Amino acid sequence: xxxxxxxxxxxxxxxxxxxxxxxxxxxxxxxxxxxxxxxxxxxxxxxxxxxxxxxxxxxxxxxxxxxxxxxxxxxxxxxxxxxxxxxxxxxxxxxxxxxxxxxxxxxxxxxxxxxxxxxxxxxxxxxxxxxxxxxxxxxxxxxxxxxxxxxxxxxxxxxxxxxxxxxxxxxxxxxxxxxxxxxxxxxxxxxxxxxxxxxxxxxxxxxxxxxxxxxxxxxxxxxxxxxxxxxxxxxxxxxxxxxxxxxxxxxxxxxxxxxxxxxxxxxxxxxxxxxxxxxxxxxxxxxxxxxxxxxxxxxxxxxxxxxxxxxxxxxxxxxxxxxxxxxxxxxxxxxxxxxxxxxxxxxxxxxxxxxxxxxxxxxxxxxxxxxxxxxxxxxxxxxxxxxxxxxxxxxxxxxxxxxxxxxxxxxxxxxxxxxxxxxxxxxxxxxxxxxxxxxxxxxxxxxxxxxxxxxxxxxxxxxxxxxxxxxxxxxxxxxxxxxxxxxxxxxxx
Numbered sequence: 001x002x003x004x005x006x007x008x009x010x011x012x013x014x015x016x017x018x019x020x021x022x023x024x025x026x027x028x029x030x031x032x033x034x035x036x037x038x039x040x041x042x043x044x045x046x047x048x049x050x051x052x053x054x055x056x057x058x059x060x061x062x063x064x065x066x067x068x069x070x071x072x073x074x075x076x077x078x079x080x081x082x083x084x085x086x087x088x089x090x091x092x093x094x095x096x097x098x099x100x101x102x103x104x105x106x107x108x109x110x111x112x113x114x115x116x117x118x119x120x121x122x123x124x125x126x127x128x129x130x131x132x133x134x135x136x137x138x139x140x141x142x143x144x145x146x147x148x149x150x151x152x153x154x155x156x157x158x159x160x161x162x163x164x165x166x167x168x169x170x171x172x173x174x175x176x177x178x179x180x181x182x183x184x185x186x187x188x189x190x191x192x193x194x195x196x197x198x199x200x201x202x203x204x205x206x207x208x209x210x211x212x213x214x215x216x217x218x219x220x221x222x223x224x225x226x227x228x229x230x231x232x233x234x235x236x237x238x239x240x241x242x243x244x245x246x247x248x249x250x251x252x253x254x255x256x257x258x259x260x261x262x263x264x265x266x267x268x269x270x271x272x273x274x275x276x277x278x279x280x281x282x283x284x285x286x287x288x289x290x291x292x293x294x295x296x297x298x299x300x301x302x303x304x305x306x307x308x309x310x311x312x313x314x315x316x317x318x319x320x321x322x323x324x325x326x327x328x329x330x331x332x333x334x335x336x337x338x339x340x341x342x343x344x345x346x347x348x349x350x351x352x353x354x355x356x357x358x359x360x361x362x363x364x365x366x367x368x369x370x371x372x373x374x375x376x377x378x379x380x381x382x383x384x385x386x387x388x389x390x391x392x393x394x395x396x397x398x399x400x401x402x403x404x405x406x407x408x409x410x411x412x413x414x415x416x417x418x419x420x421x422x423x424x425x426x427x428x429x430x431x432x433x434x435x436x437x438x439x440x441x442x443x444x445x446x447x448x449x450x451x452x453x454x455x456x457x458x459x460x461x462x463x464x465x466x467x468x469x470x471x472x473x474x475x476x477x478x479x480x481x482x483x484x485x486x487x488x489x490x491x492x493x
Contacts, residue, residue, distance in 0.1 A: 023364055026043075026390070027390065027394070028388065028390040028391050028393070028394040028398070029362060029363050029364060029394075030363075030364045031363065031364065031365050031366070031384075031385045031386050031387070031391070032364070032365070032366035032384060032385075032386045033366075033386075034388075035236070035237045035238060035240060035386070035388050036388045036389070036390040037240040037303055037388070037389050037390065038303075038306070038388070038389045038390035038393060039240075039303075039389075042240055042291055042294070042295075045287075045290050045291060045294060046241060046242050046286075046287030046288075046290060046291055047242075047287070048290075049283075049286040049287050049289065049290035050242065050283030050284070050286055050287045051283075052286060053066065053067075053282040053283060053285075053286045054281075054282075054283060056281075056282040057279050057280070057282070058277075058279070058280040058281060058282045058285060059273075059278055059279045059280060064282070066282070066286075067282055067285065070092075070282075070285050070286060070289040071091070071092045071285060073289060073292075073293075074092055074235070074247060074285070074288060074289050074292060075089070075090040075091070075092065075247060075249070077292050078090065078233060078247045078249060079223075079249060081208075081209065081212040081213075081300075082204075082208065082212060082222040082223050082231055082233070082249060083222050083223045083224045084222075084223040084249060084251070085223070087251060087252055087253070088223055088249050088250070088251050089249070089250060089252075089253055089256050090247050090248055090249035090250060090256070091247070091248050091259065091274045091275055092245070092246070092247055092275075092285055092288075093246045093247065093248055093275050093276075094244050094245075094246065094275070094276075094277060094280065094284070095234065095236065095243070095244055095245070095246045096129070096131060096203075096205030096206070096232060096234045096237075096246050097131040097134065098246065098248075098275060098276055098277075099205065099232035099233075099234075099246045099247070099248040100129065100131035100132055100134075100135055100201075100203060100205070100232055101131065101134065101135040101138065101139070101276065102248050102259050102275060102276065103135075103170070103172075103201045103230045103232060103248060103250075104122065104132065104135035104136065104139055104141065104170060104201075105135070105139055105258070105259060106199075106230065106250060106255065106256065106258045106259040107120075107122075107169045107170035107199040107201065107229075107230070108120055108139055108140075108141060108169050108170070109258035110169075110199060110255050110258045111169035111170075111199070113258065114197070116166070116167070116169065118167070119140065119141070119142050119167075120141050120142070120167060120168070120169035120170075121141065121142045121143075121144045121163075121165075121167050121168045121169065122135075122136050122141045122142070122143055122144065122168075122169065122170050122171075122172065123144045123146065123160060123163045123164065123168055123170070123171040123172070124143070124144075124145060124146065124171065124172040124173075125145070125146045125147075125148050125155035125160065125173070125174070125177070125184060126145050126146065126147055126148050126155075126371070126373050126374075126379070127148055127153055127155070127174065127177040127178070127179050127180060127182065128145075128172050128174060128177070128203065129174070129177075129178055129203055129205065131203075131205075132172055132203070141169060141170075144163050144168075145373075145374060146159050146160050146163060147159070147373040147374055147375045147377055148180075148182075148373070148379070149328075150373075150377050150378060150379050150380065151327075151328070152180070152182065152327065152328035152329070153177065153179060153180025153181075153182045153327050153328045153336065153379070154180075154182040154184070154185075154328060155182075155184055155185065156185075157185035157188035157189055157192075160173075160185070160189050161188070161189060161192040164192060164193060164196050164198050165196070166196075168196075168198050169198075169199065170198070170199050170200070170201055171189060171193050171198055171199070171200050171201075172200075172201045172202075172203055173185070173186050173189055173190075173200065173201075173202055173203070174202070174203045174204075175202050175203070175204045175207065175208065175211060175221040175222070175331075175332075176206070176207050176211075176330070176331045176332045176334070178206055178334070178384075179336060179368055179379075179382070179384065180327045180328055180330070180336045180382070181207075181327075181328070181330035181331055181332060181334045181335050181336060182328055182329075182330070182331065183218065183219060183221060183331035183332075186202060186219070186220065186221040186225055186228070187219065187220050187221075187225050189227075190225045190226070190227030190228050191225075191226075191227055192227075193227045194226055194227030199229040199230070199255075200227050200228055200229055200230075201228075201229065201230045201231070201232070202221060202222065202228050202230070202231040202232075203232055204221070204222070204231055204232060204233045205232050205233060205234045205237070205246065206234065206237055206238075206332075206334065206386075207237075207238065207331075207332035207333060207334065208222075208231070208232070208233025208234070208238070209233055209234070209235065209237065209238035209239045209300065210237075210238040210304050210307060210308075210332050210333045211331070211332050212233075212300075213297070213300045213301045213304040213305075214304060214308060214332065215301075215304070215305050215308050216308070218331060218332075223249070223251065228251065229250065229251045229252070229255065230248065230249060230250045230251065231248075231249045232246060232247070232248050232249075233246065233247055233249075234246040234247075235247065235288040235291075235292075236284070236288070238304070238307075238333065239288055239291065239292065240291055240295075240303070240389075241284065241287050241288035241291050241292075242283070242284050242287040242288070243284065244281070244283075244284035245284040245285065245287065245288040259274060260272065260273065260274050261273045303389040304333075304389075306389040306391075306392045307333045307387055307388060307389050307391070307392070308333070309392055310387050310388075310389075310391035310392040310395060311330070311332075311333050311334075311335065311387045311391075313392075313395055313399070314335065314385060314387060314391075314395075314398075314399075315330065315335055317399045317402060317403070318335070318337055318402065320403075321349065321402065321403055321406045322340075322343060322347055322349075322406075322410070323339065323340050323343055323347050323348045323349035323406060323410050324337050324338070324339065324340055324349045324351065324354065324406060325337070325338055325339070325340040325342075327380070327382060333386065333387045333388070334384065334385060334386050334387060335384075335385050335387075336368065336382040336383070336384050336385075337351050337354070337382055337383045337384075337385070338351055338380040338381070338382045339351055339380065339381075339414070345411070345413070346410075346411045347410060347411065348410070348411065349406045349409060349410050350381075350409065350412060350413065350414035350415075350464075351367075351380075351381055351382050351383040352367050352381055352383065352414060352415065352463070352464035352467055352468070353409040353412055353414065353415075353464055354383060354405055354406055354409055355367050355383040355463070355464070356409075356462045356463060356464050357405035357406075357408045357409050358401060358402060358405040359463075360405070361401040361404070361405055362401075363398060363401060363402075365383045365384065365385055366383065366384040366385075366386075367381075367383055367384075367463050367464065367466075367467045368381065368382045368383065368384050368467075369381055369467045369468075369470045369471045370471050381414065381467065381471065414464075414468070415464050415465055415468040416468065416472075417465075417468035417469045417470070417471050417472035417473070418472050420449075420465060420468060420469055421469070421472065421473075437477065437480050437481075439484060439487075442480055442481055442483075442484035443484060443488065445481060446481055446484060446485055449469065451466070451485060452484075452485065452488065455493075456488060456489065456491075456493075457485050457488055457489045
């Protein structure tokens with residue numbers, strides 16, 4: 001016999017228990033993934049707005065007119081924030097990845113409409129967000145990745161301009177980049193792209209709604225630059241909205257219509273989709289719309305001011321920690337931290353060991369592996385920090401812990417992933433598997449690495465060894481193992 005279904009209160013109690021194991025989404029202790037405004041009233045506002053449209057289907061704004069009004073007003077706010085004129089139009093999307101993929105689709109189809117033939121190219125620095133790799137993979141573009149300066153994380157404008165040509169459907173620059181918070185040379189590349197008739201996208205997904213209200217001057221990066229043809233920015237980051245909220249703006253109505261998919265060639269209703277989704281929830285749209293309505297320009301300016309002050313304090317504090325350095329000149333509300341090779345080895349701090357030591361003190365930073373570029377140069381392993389308005393209120397606890405965690409691990413060498421592989425036959429033997437691994441083999445390897453137990457994936461207490469393995473495994477094998485790990489994480493018991 002089947003057991004009776006639990007009642008609603010029991011289900012909600014179980015959900016509370018599940019959430020208790022999550023990283024905290026409020027209070028500033030997680031410096032990635034979440035964007036805490038520090039204002040509980042905005043959370044409640046978004047929740048009430050989402051509940052009001054819970055049954056609404058965002059597929060058809062002619063049936064649900066509220067969807068059209070909210071999207072129109074959000075796009076209008078974004079257009080004004082990013083200095084677009086009446087020729088700039090846009091769409092609300094489910095997040096930065098969808099915005100980026102749609103930017104790639106638009107550019108590809110516009111390139112074809114201009115007479116492009118064969119396989120189009122997408123030019124971008126090596127720091128470009130992985131969403132563009134996904135877009136190129138899904139839509140059949142050839143990636144042309146430009147190496148960046150390992151010391152600063154910034155690409156040279158001339159190196160990007162040299163890659164332009166008739167076969168390029170899109171060139172992408174970041175404002176700022178996620179890995180190192182660099183503001184790419186938008187104006188220089190856009191000027192050359194405009195002269196050659198190449199579309200240029202500004203990926204401002206993470207920092208756009210912060211840079212638009214940043215208290216100090218930032219070099220032009222948005223629609224003030226004539227060669228910018230599209231721009232993406234996430235409302236669920238520095239728009240402080242619930243997850244599933246981004247905007248994609250395009251210069252020119254005719255160009256933007258390439259973003260759409262439409263068909264009447266089936267026996268059902270005419271399908272016209274501006275985004276990848278058909279049926280879609282209206283909740284994130286309503287939550288984002290309500291928050292923008294309440295905050296307005298003054299509210300955004302105030303919250304970004306808090307964020308900017310906290311970012312400056314973090315940069316100053318990390319710079320003062322012997323053995324660590326801030327990479328480059330971060331622009332906006334994020335930064336990356338690397339070991340300072342200018343000090344003796346016994347005084348250096350490995351950023352991954354540091355991140356684990358910070359985690360032991362109750363804070364979560366994000367580890368980023370070293371990365372070998374196509375020209376042979378290596379971008380350093382780093383630790384990433386995303387700063388939010390609430391960060392300013394917890395600096396008195398965070399800054400001493402960052403310094404104390406560095407003292408805990410100073411002089412300890414970074415983990416060598418090659419040595420970690422010895423128990424599995426060594427890097428050479430594993431490299432031979434890169435061509436293809438089935439699920440059982442991948443699970444066996446994960447088990448040997450201590451990442452998979454009989455009862456499912458095991459989240460390690462220390463993340464530094466995991467990143468060390470990512471640095472030395474062939475990329476196809478590392479990716480296959482990560483796919484297996486995540487796949488098994490959600491398999492039924």
